[in-house]
Amino acid sequence: SCAACAPGGRVLEVSAEIKTGLDSAYRHLRELLSAFRTSMPPGGLQQALREVVEELSARAGTEIGLDYRLGDAALSVNEEFHLLQIVREALTNVIRHARADHALISLDCAEGGEVRVRVEDDGRGIQPDSGGEGHHGVSIMRERARQLGGSLSLQAGVDGLGTCVEMRFRPRATGA
Missing domain, CATH: 3.30.565.10 (Histidine kinase-like ATPase, C-terminal domain)
Known part of the structure; x- marks a missing residue:
């Protein structure tokens, strides 16, 4: 029996996937905000x-x-x-x-x-x-x-x- 199969194991696995997705989304949001905030002057x-x-x-x-x-x-x-x-x-x-x-x-x-x-x-x-x-x-x-x-x-x-x-x-x- 594996940890992912045990009660709560799947929850931890899904939780880790959600965290990875949120980290990625936050990184992309920071990039977009920086792009909007910054434009090259003449x-x-x-x-x-x-x-x-x-x-x-x-x-x-x-x-x-x-x-x-x-x-x-x-x-x-x-x-x-x-x-x-x-x-x-x-x-x-x-x-x-x-x-x-x-x-x-x-x-x-x-x-x-x-x-x-x-x-x-x-x-x-x-x-x-x-x-x-x-x-x-x-x-x-x-x-x-x-x-x-x-x-x-x-x-x-x-x-x-x-x-x-x-x-x-x-x-x-x-x-x-």
């Missing part, structure tokens, strides 16, 4: 990032710097949108969870055309070996990076102070 990605920095730094009192060195990198509207949302999610974590005094967003291009986005802070840091999984929107950031064909990593800062979220991807326009 100044493109750089201007959109400036607006996010102004909005979040004014709300939280965290000093946020922006080092934008993408130049004329050929990014699609979809790529710009995902980059903006990853930065927004990372900064939201800095403000809500890290309680950082300072944060720095840096965007640049490697020689091969790969784009690198980093969000660094001097807050409480992440728990060792947690990778930040299962909370704080990390799964959403990883999914956005995956959709861009890239990768996302989280590293603890020096002496466990602060966190660095780094996302790398190769824009479609630059080829493989």
